Amino acid sequence: MARLRLATVWLGGCSGCHMSFLDLDEFLMDLADRVDVVYSPVVDAKEYPEGVDLVLVEGAVANEDNLAMIRRVRERTRILVSFGDCAVTGNVTALRNPIGGSDGVLRRSFVEQTDRDPQIPFAPGVLPVLLDRVTPVHSVVSVDLYLPGCPPPAPRIRAVLEQLLDGRPARLAGREIKFG
């Protein structure tokens, strides 16, 4: 049986979901036996490849890079998992939304809340442009499975991966779907 091509993606989030993923401890060894990690913040791959079987997407869609990335990910991936509350609900990343569009947020952060040298950062091509609103992943592309939690506890991640590795349609139920 061909090895599963696994990717993990980090959009607008704190990387806590990835930390929780690393908390899978010895299961990571089992996983290494059964999958090729083709793209992830923890591996050295510059470009998101074609033909990915499964991706865990951490973080909300917060800037234009995130937006381009998630669209590419969707195109090139069979099963897309919204991984953690930021991806599923917007969560902390989306806390800025009620403040207003990107201008309001930048002004609040870099002008109003700054004591020295207030200025709005502007570096085209270096700093990605913020979107006016942070959105969960499923409001931009279709999502196959939701894995909530902030972060999702390692056993919950493992449960999903095991189901998917066994070729079963993954399903979370009961307490496994709790936000927060």
Added chain:
Amino acid sequence: MEKNELVSLVEAERASRRPVQVRVCTASACLASRSREVAGRLRSAAGRAGMVDRVDVREVGCLRLCSAGPLVKVEPEGVLYERVGVEQADSIVGAIGGGRAEARIGDPSGPFFARQLPMVLENSGVVEPERIESYLAAGGYGQLDRVLRELTPEEVVEAITRSGLRGRGGAGYPSGLKWATVAKMPPGRKFVICNADEGDPGAFMDRSVLESDPQRVLEGMAIAGYAVGAEQGYVYLRGEHPLTIHRLRLAIDQARRLGVLGSGIFDSRFNFRIDLRIGAGAYVCGEETALMASIEGRRGTPQPRPPYPAQSGLWGSPTLINNVETLANIPAILREGAERFARIGTASSKGTKVFALAGNVCRSGLVEVPMGTSLRTIVEEIGGGAPEGRSIKAVQTGGPSGGCIPASQLDTPVDYESLKALGSIMGSGGMIVMDDRADMVDVARYFMEFCRDESCGKCIPCRAGTVQLHRMLVRIRDGQATRDELHRLERLCEMVKHASLCGLGQAAPSPVLSTLRFFREEYESRLTGG
């Protein structure tokens, strides 16, 4: 006032009439076109022409063809003038008794009037709404007088039941059954409420009835009070309509002064008092439990039913709530007899129905037709079809709780069941004609915005559901929604319809569902991929 004094008052009123009556419409739409100034000029013109002994200028209620106002009608000649300007007063007075005025002459025997059957509106445009004498001289309060002398309360309820009258406020609940329920509650404090909180956008029937013939509604309420054993009535009026408030307040004062309301009415042992309660701008207060909360001075949020108001209503007492048109039917039913009334209309919908015909239609105004008249007769014959040679696309009935009936279904008779079968409702009688330019998705969006803004916020499906439905409709209209979103819209409509606490929320999805049913391609053609 003693009864014989009333009789002589009526006689004096009749004797004061001059041979020619010039009736000037002073209902809302004509007033907005300065009809009161027209009346003043007509009076002074009659003075200048030395005709004060022969000509009466009377400020009457709605002459019905609102789109051609200000309207003036000269009786007994039966000449109708349209769009009368103040400068035409002399000419109109000059034409009395023969001759032709320099004014636009309407056709009182044309299709707008000929296809109508005024019963609720029989006094509209005839009596003077601000003078009770005028109503009395037209036989007003005769039925209250007779009922108190000749009928037991049970017999009155019986007559209303036999007439087959159904509530004109929306749902069409049998009025006799409602009356009987309240009547059968143990004696004690009971109330009659006239629901005049006509809030549907595009509806002005009840308002016109109250502005044209307010005493008739008060008489209906008093008869209802006698029948169910109530001594106190409330009229719950919209605060948005100062003219209606003014006329009703005046009407109640006059009726009280003459003793046709108050203690020992017509020398009987029956007491009945009516007070006004003025709403303050909340559509949801048309819902009866919200209306009662508002009368009690609280936020107009609906309560779960049961208990129904008939069992436990205002301040926990049995309460009869009828709408304006329902109550305005009562004197006519008792005068003509239940059987004659029941011969008008269809098997299940008896009598007439007043509609407020408006929108993209040549002749708009107040229309009263027998139940069972086809929509086509109303919009094409009476209304004259769409203006500028356009075609009719849909007719909206029932306001935000109703639906859009496509032109292909115009032969549908207007009765409670037929309209319901088309996913609309009779509602209180708003009827808006839409021509081929109408964007049905936007129509649905328009009504959803209304419901969103008028949701009281108590129950979640209505409060939060209408907000989401509105956003979805905007996206669909603007071509930004996927098929998946259309599916979500339909599921959410189902939930809001079935899970909401009161009629506002339950009916909020109706305009969406009915446009989806008849104009689905307008939704589908705008969907984007996905």
Added chain:
Amino acid sequence: MSVHTLRIDEKDVSARAGQTILEAASENGISIPTLCHLEGLSNVGACRLCLVEVAVVGGGTRLAAACVTAAAEEMVIQTDTDRLREYRKMIVELLFAERNHVCSVCVANNHCELQEMAVSQGVDHVRYDYLEPRCDVDLSHPRFGLDHNRCILCTRCVRACDEVEGAHTWDVSGRGTLSRVVTDLNAPWGASETCTSCGKCVMACPTGALFHQSSTVSEMIHERTRLSFLVDAREKKQWHA
């Protein structure tokens, strides 16, 4: 006192006259989801989560809110059908979309009825737009705080204050989705002239909208059963543990 027999979820149960479907179900170990209901307070039938299907004569069912519908003789009730599950899920999603419920940073995280409701109704994501209203946080009261971001307008605080404490400090202002709970004339809570600082509203709150000022993320544990304790003590002279 008369007793009705009825059927709830294929189980024959009895109910005293005047009991609601919710009470009858609960006494028989059948749980129906609720949010605006709280033991010890009046019922308002507002959250619609307790809708159940009641069989009607001639076939089909009608929906009735179990908290305000009296149990009646020979009623046949289903509390957990596909349709009800679908509606309940939508209702919970609508609530999450309406205000800013960020469980991970909420004082009531892991002690929240809304969060639990999402779990029990299988809400793993929200299909509707997050409305993201700008909401105030009122920290003017020396002991308590009010975070409108978390309020679901269940009005349990309003009823607890009115019915149990008797102060009627709280009410609802505005309407529709712009409704807000307010103290007095919408003055800061700390400036309220009617508030007795009894904390019953805080006890009653299902979410992190009302909280003790000292609590940080996940620390706010409401004592919701204390209200029924007080009511029973006052009305029945029973001080149950």
Added chain:
Amino acid sequence: MNAPTKAVGQDEAGSGSHPSGDDRFARIDEAMRRHRFEQDALIEVLHAAQEHFGYLRADLLQYIAHGLKLPPSRVHGVATFYHLFTLTPRGKHTCVVCTGTACYVRGVERLLAAIESETGAVPGRTTPDGRITLEVARCVGACGIAPVVVFDGNAEGSQTAESALDRIRKWNDHGEE
């Protein structure tokens, strides 16, 4: 918040100047007395207060709560539930655009947009200079002559963007009248 002025009870009925120094409070007293200080009369009393003061100031709400012995939050809840009550001052002129169905079908949304862009007014608000309060009504019930705009209380039918703007410009032209 200022302590509420004491409501005049039945025993103090009289038409002299009001203890608060503002005789308009006597009109509120009158409305409360007419309803025998019954709590059910709250909406009627709020109508009276708004009629005489133009809008419902916080001290009026406090005064009414005190007079009817109602909790302040309930008075606030009622005053904010109903559209016709306003807790902020109105402009010198009011322009109420009917957005009922007949007016909608006859294109009132374009008319409203024209008024908004010309005056900078937002429905439900008063312009910052305090001149014009723009409002939308859900239906003023004069559908036969749609579209309808109510200028300072006078309903005018068959309006166009031009005719409505003409009316509004006249307000501005006539300065401080």
